Amino acid sequence: MSYITKSPWVIHYDGSSCNGCDIEVLACLMPMYDVERFGVINTGNPKHADVFLVTGSINEQNKNVVKQIYEQMPEPKVVVAIGICACNGGIFKECYNILGGVDTVIPVDAYVPGCAARPEAIIDAVVAGLGILEQKRAAMLEAPKAAPAVEEPAAEEAEEAEEAAAEAEEAPVEEAAEEAAEEGKEEA
Amino acid sequence: MVKVIICVIAYLVLAPFVGGILAGLDRKISARMQGRVGPPILQPFYDVLKLTEKENITVNRVQDFYVMCFFIFVLVTGGLFFAGENLLLVMFTLTLASVFLIIAAFSSNSPYSEVGAERELLQMLAYEPMVLITCVGFYMFTGSFQVGQIMLSTQMPLPYLIGLFIGFVFILTIKFRKSPFDLSMSHHAHQELVAGLKTEFSGKTLALVEAAHWYENVFLLGMVFLFFVNGQWWGYVIGAVVCLGTYFLEILIDNSFARMKWQVAINSAWIVALVLGTVNLFMLLFI
Numbered sequence: 001m002s003y004i005t006k007s008p009w010v011i012h013y014d015g016s017s018c019n020g021c022d023i024e025v026l027a028c029l030m031p032m033y034d035v036e037r038f039g040v041i042n043t044g045n046p047k048h049a050d051v052f053l054v055t056g057s058i059n060e061q062n063k064n065v066v067k068q069i070y071e072q073m074p075e076p077k078v079v080v081a082i083g084i085c086a087c088n089g090g091i092f093k094e095c096y097n098i099l100g101g102v103d104t105v106i107p108v109d110a111y112v113p114g115c116a117a118r119p120e121a122i123i124d125a126v127v128a129g130l131g132i133l134e135q136k137r138a139a140m141l142e143a144p145k146a147a148p149a150v151e152e153p154a155a156e157e158a159e160e161a162e163e164a165a166a167e168a169e170e171a172p173v174e175e176a177a178e179e180a181a182e183e184g185k186e187e188a
Numbered sequence: 189m190v191k192v193i194i195c196v197i198a199y200l201v202l203a204p205f206v207g208g209i210l211a212g213l214d215r216k217i218s219a220r221m222q223g224r225v226g227p228p229i230l231q232p233f234y235d236v237l238k239l240t241e242k243e244n245i246t247v248n249r250v251q252d253f254y255v256m257c258f259f260i261f262v263l264v265t266g267g268l269f270f271a272g273e274n275l276l277l278v279m280f281t282l283t284l285a286s287v288f289l290i291i292a293a294f295s296s297n298s299p300y301s302e303v304g305a306e307r308e309l310l311q312m313l314a315y316e317p318m319v320l321i322t323c324v325g326f327y328m329f330t331g332s333f334q335v336g337q338i339m340l341s342t343q344m345p346l347p348y349l350i351g352l353f354i355g356f357v358f359i360l361t362i363k364f365r366k367s368p369f370d371l372s373m374s375h376h377a378h379q380e381l382v383a384g385l386k387t388e389f390s391g392k393t394l395a396l397v398e399a400a401h402w403y404e405n406v407f408l409l410g411m412v413f414l415f416f417v418n419g420q421w422w423g424y425v426i427g428a429v430v431c432l433g434t435y436f437l438e439i440l441i442d443n444s445f446a447r448m449k450w451q452v453a454i455n456s457a458w459i460v461a462l463v464l465g466t467v468n469l470f471m472l473l474f475i
C-alpha cells in the first residue's frame with residue numbers, strides 16, 4: 001500500500017461560493033470532526049497538496065485561478081467538487097458570468113451535492129478520493145515502464161479506469177449526501 | 189575512536205526515528221491541547237514517505253542542490269556534535285546549513301518564499317548571539333570547546349550556567365519554529381505567507397527538508413542535554429528528562445501564543461542574550 005492514502009493534504013479554494021460550503025469544509029477540520037485523525041492537513045499551498053477541494057461555481061474571473069492551482073499540484077492529485085454549486089453551478093447556474101461546475105475547467109474525481117454539503121458527506125468524498133489517488137499513484141508507477149509507442153493508450157486506459165472509479169465512487173457519496181439533505185429538511 | 193564512530197553512526201541512524209516520533213508526539217499533544225483527537229504518532233513518517241512518492245516539481249535545478257546541501261550540513265552538524273568535536277565548529281556548520289536553506293528559498297524567486305527567507309535571516313540574527321554565548325559559557329566552565337571534554341566534566345554545568353540555559357531554551361522556540369516566533373515558516377497550516385520558506389519545495393525536496401528538521405531537533409536537544417552531564421548516570425537521566433520537558437514546554441508555548449512581529453523576536457532574543465547571557469558569563473569570571 002502506498003502512503004498517499006495515509007496523509008492526504010488538502011487545499012481548499014473558494015470559487016463563487018456563498019460561504020456556506022466553505023464553513024462546512026472548515027468544520028471538518030474543527031474538533032468536532034477533526035480530520036487530522038486521518039492525516040489530513042489543510043495546506044493552503046498547491047505544491048504541497050494532494051486533494052483539491054473546490055466550493056462554489058466557476059466564473060470568468062476564477063477559471064484561470066482554478067486551472068493554475070490544479071496545474072501547480074504535483075501528481076498524483078484528485079479534485080473534489082463540494083456543494084451543488086461546484087457540481088454544476090447550483091442556484092447561480094443562470095447567472096450571466098457563471099460557466100458552470102468545476103468540471104468545466106478541470107477534471108473532477110468526486111462530487112458532493114448538497115446545499116450546503118454536510119461535513120460527513122465531505123469526509124466521505126475525500127475518502128472516496130483517496131481510493132482514486134491510490135489508483136492514480138499505481139498508474140503513475142506503470143506509466144514510465146511502458147514503451148513510448150504504447151504510452152498514450154496506457155494513459156488513456158488509466159484515465160478511463162479513473163473515470164470508472166470516479167463514477168463508481170460518486171454514487172455512494174451522492175446517496176449519502178442526499179440522505180443528509182433529506183435529514184436536514186426533516187429537521188427543518 | 190571506535191566509540192566516536194559508533195556515536196556518529198548511532199546519531200545518523202537513530203536521529204530520524206527519534207526526531208520523527210518527537211514530531212508525532214508534538215502533533216498529538218497539540219491536538220489534545222486543542223480538544224482534538226489528533227493524528228497517529230507515526231503521522232510524520234507517513235507524511236515524509238508520501239512526499240517521496242509524489243511527482244517531482246522543482247522551480248529550478250539549483251534549488252534541489254541547495255536543499256541537498258542543507259540536509260548534508262545538518263547531518264554534518266549533528267555528526268560533529270556527537271563525535272565530540274569543537275562546539276564552535278558545530279554551531280558554524282549549523283549556520284552554514286541554514287544559509288543553504290535560505291539560498292534555496294531565495295533561488296525560487298517566489299515572493300512568498302523570498303519573504304520567508306528574509307524572515308529566516310532575521311531569525312538567525314535573533315538567535316545567533318545567544319548560541320555563541322552558550323558556547324563561550326561552556327568554554328569558560330570546562331576550559332574547552334570540545335564536546336568530548338565537556339562530556340567528561342564531573343560537575344553538572346547547569347547551576348553555573350543557569351542563565352545560559354534559560355536563554356538557550358528561549359531561543360529554542362525560534363529554532364524549533366514554534367509559535368510566537370514561527371515567522372519564516374510554520375508547521376501549522378495557513379498563514380499569510382502560504383508556507384513561507386518552504387512554499388516552493390514539494391515532493392522529495394520537501395521530504396528532505398522535513399527529515400533535516402528531525403536531525404536538527406535531535407541535535408538541539410543534545411545541546412540541552414549537555415547542560416546536565418556530570419559523569420554520573422543520574423546526570424544523564426536528569427538530562428534526558430529535561431530534554432523531554434523542554435520539548436513539552438515548547439509545545440505548550442506554541443499552543444498558547446499567537447505569532448509576534450519579527451521586531452519582538454529580535455528584541456526579546458537579544459535582550460535575553462544580553463541580560464542572561466552576559467551576566468552569567470561575568471559571574472563565571474568571578475567564581
Ligand code: SF4
Nearest residue numbers: 018020083085115116
Ligand atoms: S452549494 Fe449552497 S451552500 Fe454551497 S456554496 Fe452553493 S449556495 Fe452556498
